[in-house]
Amino acid sequence: MMNIKTSLILIIVAAGIGAAFLLLREIREPGPAGDSAGFIVGKNAIYVAEQAPSKTVSVAVVQFEKPGFVVIHEEANEKPGKILGASVLLSKGETKNVLVRLSRMTADGETLYAMLHLDDGDRVFEPGKDYPAEDSLGGGPVMTIFTVDRDATEPGDVKP
C-alpha cells in the first residue's frame, strides 16, 4: 500500500514538474518579452533602438553582471556629455524594456548615449560613486549610441 502511495506521489510530482516546465517554456517562447542572450559577448550589454522625441528613453534590452543603472547622456563633441537621466536600480542579469525618465524632452535628430553604471551598493545612482561598467575587449565604458527621430517606431522584439 505504501508503494502505491509513493508511486502516486511520484506521478503527481512528475506531472507537476512537467506542467511547470511546459508552462515556463511557453511563457519564455512566444512573447516579445522572450529570453535572449544571443550574441551578447560581454558580461554587460545594452541595446537601444532609435527613439521618437520624448521625455523618456526605452531601453530594449540590458544585461548586468551585477546590479546597476542605465544612464542617458547628451552628446558633446561626439562623446557622452551631460546626464539626462538614470534608470531605477536594475538587478543582475537581463532586463527588457526599461524606461528611463529624462530631465528634458529629446529633440528630433539628436544623438544620445546609454551607458551602464554599476551600483556601489547603496542602491542609489550617484555619478561620482557608481562607475561605468567596462567592456573587457574595448576597455572603455559599455555604452550604446542612438538617435532620436520623429518617425522612429520601436521594434516589436529584438534578438541580440
Place this chain on the structure above:
Amino acid sequence: MFSKFSVKTAVIVAFVLLIAAGTLVYATHSWGPYHWARTANPFNLKLGDNVTTAWDAYLAEASSDWSKSTVLDTTVVAGGTTARRCRPTSGRVEVCNYGYGFNGWLGVASIWVSGDHIVKGMVKMNDSYFNTSTYNTPAWRRLVMCQEVGHEFGLDHQDENFYNPNLGTCMDYASDPDGPPSNEHPNAHDYDQLETIYAHVDSITTVSQTVFSNGNGNAADAAEWGRELRKDSKGRTSLYVRDLGNNEKVFTFILWAD
C-alpha cells in the same frame, strides 16, 4: 485497485510522456508566433544591402543558405538606409554593419510586428567587435550574419549554451563557430522549422512586392491597392490598405526609387 504492475507501468508511462513532451517542445525553435504574412509559398524576401565590402560575401552567403528553404527565397537588393542609423523599410529586411560601440553585442536582429505578422526587419552587425582579432574571422562573421538573418524569418535559437558541443547550425550559440561541426550555416532542422512556421498561407501579405522607378504610381494600380495609409518623407504614399471584408485586409508596401 492498483496492482503493483499497473502502478509501475503508470510511473514509466508518465516519465516517458514527460520526456517526450519536453523533447517536442525543445524541438521547435520559432521566434514566438511571428512570421511574414504572404498568400503563397515560396515567398521572396528582400535583404537590403547596407553593408560594406567586408561583409558583402557573408550577406550573399547567408541569403544563398536560407534560400535553400522550400518555403522562402531571399534576394539581396540595394540598401534603403544608412549603416549608422539602420532604419527599417516596410516589407523587407535592412542589413547593416557599423562600429556601434563596445556595447556587449556582436549582432542584433529586430522585427516590427502587426499581430503575429512581421512587417519589417533590421539586422545590425557590430564592427566594434568584428574589427578585433577575436572576432575578425570568417567563421564568426558567417555565424553571426547567418543567425541574425535567420531570426528575420521568425526563427529562434536551437540552443543557447555557448560551451556545449556545436549542433551544426548557425542558430546555435558557439564559442568555436567553425567547430567541428561548423555552426556557420543552417541545418536541416532549421529548414524543417521554416516549413512548420510557413505551413499555412495568409490572406494578406506583409512582404514588399513592388519597386517603382519613380514617385508617380500608376493610378489604376493604386485604386486596386485601396486606401492610402502612410506617406513617405517625400510625401509619396508608401502603404495602402484594401479591405476585403470579413476582417481581411491586403497591405501593399511601396518602395519608391528616387
